Amino acid sequence: QVQLVESVGELVQAGGSLRLSCAASGRTFSSYHMGWFRQAPGKEREFVAAVTWSGGLTYYADSVKGRFTISRDNAKKTVSLQMNSLNPEDTAVYYCAASPRYPITAVRSYDYWGQGTQVTVSS
Numbered sequence: 225q226v227q228l229v230e231s232v233g234e235l236v237q238a239g240g241s242l243r244l245s246c247a248a249s250g251r252t253f254s255s256y257h258m259g260w261f262r263q264a265p266g267k268e269r270e271f272v273a274a275v276t277w278s279g280g281l282t283y284y285a286d287s288v289k290g291r292f293t294i295s296r297d298n299a300k301k302t303v304s305l306q307m308n309s310l311n312p313e314d315t316a317v318y319y320c321a322a323s324p325r326y327p328i329t330a331v332r333s334y335d336y337w338g339q340g341t342q343v344t345v346s347s
Contacts, residue, residue, distance in 0.1 A: 226250040226322045228338035233318065235344045236310055244305040246320030246338055254298040256336075257328040260305045262316035263340075269319070273305060274328040283329050287313070310345045318343050 231245040244260070259274035273294040274283045282294055288307075296303040303320055318341050321334035 226253060226256060226336045228320050228322060228336055230318065230320055230338045230341040233341035233343040235346060238311050238345055238347050240310050240345070241306070241308045242310060242343060244307070244318055244320075244341065244343070246303045246305075248301040248303070248322065250301075253301040253322075256322040256324055257326075257333075258294075258296055258303040259321050259323060259328055259334060260294060260303075261319045261321060261331060261334075262314075262343075263319070264316040267316075269331055271329045271331070272318070274323075275303065276328065285329075307343075310343075312345045312347045314343065315345050316343060317341065 227249045229247050236242050257276050260272040261269050262272050263269040275294045275296050279296050291309045293306040320338045322336040323334040325333050
């Protein structure tokens with residue numbers, strides 16, 4: 225089992241940057257693929273980025289490709305999301321999640337979720 229805790233989100237201005245971190249507890253972190261998802265008010269939870277258990281492959285939603293970077297440190301049991309060139313459409317609650325299966329771009333593949341952290345981008 226994996227417990228996930230995201231760092232506190234922030235209010236940032238459009239064009240700014242923010243780095244989210246997610247700390248995991250449990251002995252099997254390195255065996256899970258990790259992902260970041262987000263949910264805006266009135267919308268479904270959507271895929272943002274994911275990284276395979278080894279860190280060898282990463283995946284991004286088209287809307288964030290080139291602006292966001294996901295990374296993981298299995299020794300520290302953390303996964304991070306560096307977000308650059310933020311815009312108001314990035315405003316949402318961001319969740320990190322752990323998955324033992326593919327496809328890692330799908331919400332349904334994830335068994336463990338953090339509590340979520342609010343990111344607000346002002347125009």
